[in-house]
Amino acid sequence: MTAFHKHLKSNAKGELEFEGIAVTDLAMQYGSPLFVLSENTIRENYRRIHRAFADVYPAEVIVCAGMKGNWGLAARRVIVDEGGGGDAFGLGELTVAMLAGSDPRKIVMNGANKSRETIEAAIDMGVLNQVDNADELALVGEVAAAMGKTARISLRIRLPLKSLAEVNYVDARYPEGISPSYWERTFKFGLAPDAYLAAVRIAQGMAGVSLEGCHYHGGIPRRAGFYREETEELVEILGEVKAATGWSPEYLNIGGGFVSERYGAEAPPPVEEYGRVIGRAIVDTCAKHGMKVPALMLEPGRYCWESAGIWVAQVNAKKADPTLANKTWVYVDGNTNEMRDPFDPRCSVHHVVIANDVDREGSEVVDVCGGTCNAGDILAKARELPPMQIGDTLAFLDMGAYNESFACQSNVIPRSATVMVSNGRSTVVRRRETVADVLSREAVPTWLMAR
Amino acid sequence: MTAFHKHLKSNAKGELEFEGIAVTDLAMQYGSPLFVLSENTIRENYRRIHRAFADVYPAEVIVCAGMKGNWGLAARRVIVDEGGGGDAFGLGELTVAMLAGSDPRKIVMNGANKSRETIEAAIDMGVLNQVDNADELALVGEVAAAMGKTARISLRIRLPLKSLAEVNYVDARYPEGISPSYWERTFKFGLAPDAYLAAVRIAQGMAGVSLEGCHYHGGIPRRAGFYREETEELVEILGEVKAATGWSPEYLNIGGGFVSERYGAEAPPPVEEYGRVIGRAIVDTCAKHGMKVPALMLEPGRYCWESAGIWVAQVNAKKADPTLANKTWVYVDGNTNEMRDPFDPRCSVHHVVIANDVDREGSEVVDVCGGTCNAGDILAKARELPPMQIGDTLAFLDMGAYNESFACQSNVIPRSATVMVSNGRSTVVRRRETVADVLSREAVPTWLMAR
Numbered sequence: 001m002t003a004f005h006k007h008l009k010s011n012a013k014g015e016l017e018f019e020g021i022a023v024t025d026l027a028m029q030y031g032s033p034l035f036v037l038s039e040n041t042i043r044e045n046y047r048r049i050h051r052a053f054a055d056v057y058p059a060e061v062i063v064c065a066g067m068k069g070n071w072g073l074a075a076r077r078v079i080v081d082e083g084g085g086g087d088a089f090g091l092g093e094l095t096v097a098m099l100a101g102s103d104p105r106k107i108v109m110n111g112a113n114k115s116r117e118t119i120e121a122a123i124d125m126g127v128l129n130q131v132d133n134a135d136e137l138a139l140v141g142e143v144a145a146a147m148g149k150t151a152r153i154s155l156r157i158r159l160p161l162k163s164l165a166e167v168n169y170v171d172a173r174y175p176e177g178i179s180p181s182y183w184e185r186t187f188k189f190g191l192a193p194d195a196y197l198a199a200v201r202i203a204q205g206m207a208g209v210s211l212e213g214c215h216y217h218g219g220i221p222r223r224a225g226f227y228r229e230e231t232e233e234l235v236e237i238l239g240e241v242k243a244a245t246g247w248s249p250e251y252l253n254i255g256g257g258f259v260s261e262r263y264g265a266e267a268p269p270p271v272e273e274y275g276r277v278i279g280r281a282i283v284d285t286c287a288k289h290g291m292k293v294p295a296l297m298l299e300p301g302r303y304c305w306e307s308a309g310i311w312v313a314q315v316n317a318k319k320a321d322p323t324l325a326n327k328t329w330v331y332v333d334g335n336t337n338e339m340r341d342p343f344d345p346r347c348s349v350h351h352v353v354i355a356n357d358v359d360r361e362g363s364e365v366v367d368v369c370g371g372t373c374n375a376g377d378i379l380a381k382a383r384e385l386p387p388m389q390i391g392d393t394l395a396f397l398d399m400g401a402y403n404e405s406f407a408c409q410s411n412v413i414p415r416s417a418t419v420m421v422s423n424g425r426s427t428v429v430r431r432r433e434t435v436a437d438v439l440s441r442e443a444v445p446t447w448l449m450a451r
Numbered sequence: 452m453t454a455f456h457k458h459l460k461s462n463a464k465g466e467l468e469f470e471g472i473a474v475t476d477l478a479m480q481y482g483s484p485l486f487v488l489s490e491n492t493i494r495e496n497y498r499r500i501h502r503a504f505a506d507v508y509p510a511e512v513i514v515c516a517g518m519k520g521n522w523g524l525a526a527r528r529v530i531v532d533e534g535g536g537g538d539a540f541g542l543g544e545l546t547v548a549m550l551a552g553s554d555p556r557k558i559v560m561n562g563a564n565k566s567r568e569t570i571e572a573a574i575d576m577g578v579l580n581q582v583d584n585a586d587e588l589a590l591v592g593e594v595a596a597a598m599g600k601t602a603r604i605s606l607r608i609r610l611p612l613k614s615l616a617e618v619n620y621v622d623a624r625y626p627e628g629i630s631p632s633y634w635e636r637t638f639k640f641g642l643a644p645d646a647y648l649a650a651v652r653i654a655q656g657m658a659g660v661s662l663e664g665c666h667y668h669g670g671i672p673r674r675a676g677f678y679r680e681e682t683e684e685l686v687e688i689l690g691e692v693k694a695a696t697g698w699s700p701e702y703l704n705i706g707g708g709f710v711s712e713r714y715g716a717e718a719p720p721p722v723e724e725y726g727r728v729i730g731r732a733i734v735d736t737c738a739k740h741g742m743k744v745p746a747l748m749l750e751p752g753r754y755c756w757e758s759a760g761i762w763v764a765q766v767n768a769k770k771a772d773p774t775l776a777n778k779t780w781v782y783v784d785g786n787t788n789e790m791r792d793p794f795d796p797r798c799s800v801h802h803v804v805i806a807n808d809v810d811r812e813g814s815e816v817v818d819v820c821g822g823t824c825n826a827g828d829i830l831a832k833a834r835e836l837p838p839m840q841i842g843d844t845l846a847f848l849d850m851g852a853y854n855e856s857f858a859c860q861s862n863v864i865p866r867s868a869t870v871m872v873s874n875g876r877s878t879v880v881r882r883r884e885t886v887a888d889v890l891s892r893e894a895v896p897t898w899l900m901a902r
Contacts, residue, residue, distance in 0.1 A: 114822070115784070
């Protein structure tokens with residue numbers, strides 16, 4: 001038996017099973033290409049990261065599973081059932097969160113550029129509006145006043161990351177290296193510390209605004225292992241803000257970036273290490289400044305979703321060219337319209353398994369290609385894989401994050417269905433798209449109709 | 452007056468007009484973000500490239516305007532009205548082509564990986580099926596036999612580009628350089644010359660298959676100015692095929708790649724130069740081999756669409772950080788979900804015009820950002836632009852190709868509407884998407900509903 005993780009392994013016939021169901025049976029029943037999401041893998045990923053922090057942290061820990069990584073309604077329902085929260089960008093993700101039955105207290109509303117309509121919705125629902133800048137703070141106050149309601153808010157901060165100024169971080173996405181300090185202090189979200197302090201003072205004086213949280217989402221630094229330094233710097237600044245204003249947050253949201261092992265070349269720390277180090281840094285730095293330890297919010301996306309999803313495609317054709325190209329191409333019925341994770345530097349380096357014959361022997365180097373017009377429509381490039389045949393069912397692993405959410409319809413190609421599997425059961429949670437769906441918004445000017 | 456091209460210029464009030472309609476009026480009437488397509492710019496782009504070849508070429512010239520660049524039904528209707536054809540990838544684009552009233556003789560069906568269903572459709576419609584490989588040829592024969600119909604086919608060839616073996620081509624997309632010869636001979640489409648010859652022989656002997664064309668689509672070389680060399684090599688090989696088999700094509704399809712000026716750092720040749728050089732190379736090489744000059748098919752995509760489309764967004768917010776980042780951000784109501792042209796090395800370097808005040812004086816360096824979660828959601832990065840204010844209407848020029856067709860819905864953000872303008876009239880040709888549209892395929896497993 002070959003086991004990829006607890007719920008994904010080969011059976012006695014050498015077929016890949018996900019939660020006890022043969023992937024070839026899923027492809028037969030639901031067609032291909034097909035996303036398959038494992039309910040219990042989502043649950044376990046959620047529980048592990050929640051426990052990693054909750055076991056060591058003396059106040060409440062709220063895991064706001066990132067909606068951007070997977071905004072499926074069924075996936076969200078699983079998180080809600082686990083008692084988890086979510087981070088929503090815009091009205092669409094907020095809609096999914098609330099349709100799935102989320103506790104509004106565990107939902108945060110993100111964005112540097114929220115519309116009035118989105119702010120109204122956040123106030124209506126009582127979710128925490130993570131305000132990006134001073135103009136948005138003014139707008140939130142104005143909208144709350146107009147509605148005669150109170151807006152629960154958090155302010156988003158950007159950090160200088162002074163202690164990391166000299167570091168040059170390198171990974172597959174930044175092959176020439178980048179300074180995490182430069183990256184964090186210049187990106188589009190949040191308030192610099194001086195502007196943050198000013199915004200706290202303004203918010204304290206605003207009727208209709210309840211200032212409850214601080215939001216900081218680090219990107220590169222956490223991935224690169226700077227989570228202790230950034231957490232200490234964050235809470236140090238909050239200590240200064242408390243000294244200046246008397247205010248300290250009830251909720252401290254440290255964002256996401258708890259990456260999975262397949263993400264980069266180097267293995268990230270286990271999530272328990274993040275929990276231990278970050279938890280300790282918050283507790284110690286709060287103590288130093290005489291601050292109450294706040295409830296901790298996290299926004300893990302990839303961590304929750306990635307390993308819970310596979311994507312299944314069938315081999316349609318195979319072409320070898322031993323003369324001019326010296327290459328072999330394997331063509332499948334899916335394509336890179338659905339493999340466009342913009343945050344993964346190894347986006348098309350997913351592990352490929354022959355689902356109908358997991359342990360097939362032998363190997364050949366192939367390009368696994370999709371059916372679009374794009375010469376770059378290659379799902380696995382120059383990869384050494386067992387020899388594949390027409391009719392084989394391929395499973396691409398770790399496809400649960402960002403691939404569906406960033407999928408497009410180039411060449412008017414309808415997108416995959418998604419099935420959820422759970423303890424031997426399966427059901428469609430996103431129906432297969434049709435050409436009629438893709439074309440459903442088209443119209444022709446009347447003046448061109450009769451020509 | 453500032454004129455960007457014939458139909459896009461400022462009016463007496465300093466507002467940007469597209470085909471005589473103020474862009475601010477379009478944003479007011481139809482909302483934003485908004486794509487705006489100019490019917491007459493499409494017509495003129497089509498006519499210019501058609502004439503560039505037809506004026507110098509002694510046989511029929513069929514311009515198969517690339518559907519992948521813009522698959523809108525209204526845009527297609529304009530091409531049909533001009534007497535143009537199209538290249539379709541898959542059933543979806545074929546559907547658009549035929550719904551728009553195309554002449555099937557001018558439609559080609561592309562793809563390395565066509566489903567049986569797609570092949571059946573191409574046979575039903577009588578369009579030219581551009582067969583990629585020997586297995587597909589066998590499949591086409593089998594499908595045609597089962598249907599009792601004749602399949603019109605073309606065979607796609609890949610070229611060695613021997614005379615370009617030593618060239619190292621560099622542009623913004625290939626900053627380290629690439630060999631056009633390596634690129635062409637190893638990419639996923641088509642048959643190497645020896646396999647091509649073998650396939651011609653097989654096709655000649657197949658009942659139910661009418662071998663009518665040869666298809667070659669060059670990517671990098673044409674862009675880099677190797678169109679004479681590749682055309683000569685292509686027709687030389689066809690001469691050898693004729694000598695060996697007696698067959699020569701009725702239709703010679705040389706693909707697309709006739710790029711616009713904004714595409715790369717260096718200005719490409721005018722399209723008339725392509726026409727003159729390529730036309731001459733075909734005629735001369737055919738004469739050398741005693742071949743009849745075939746009808747010429749072209750598949751220009753970007754050339755037809757790019758300059759015909761602008762994208763309009765409103766400034767929602769502005770944030771300056773003179774202390775930590777030393778930057779200014781301008782936030783608009785659109786985002787890079789709709790600026791994801793995968794073929795343009797300068798994808799987010801579109802010219803930005805303040806549509807309500809085209810000639811505004813002064814300048815500042817800003818990042819123009821969208822509203823998604825992605826730190827890379829920057830529509831114009833570190834660009835020197837006139838000082839912008841909340842409420843300004845921005846037009847991003849040259850957005851008519853590949854941006855709509857590759858658009859995604861990340862963060863559950865509905866996509867723009869598209870309006871067509873024509874001689875002072877305007878109408879919606881793609882209605883604005885809603886959150887309900889984006890979520891229309893979602894479902895929750897029954898076992899999770901009652902928890």
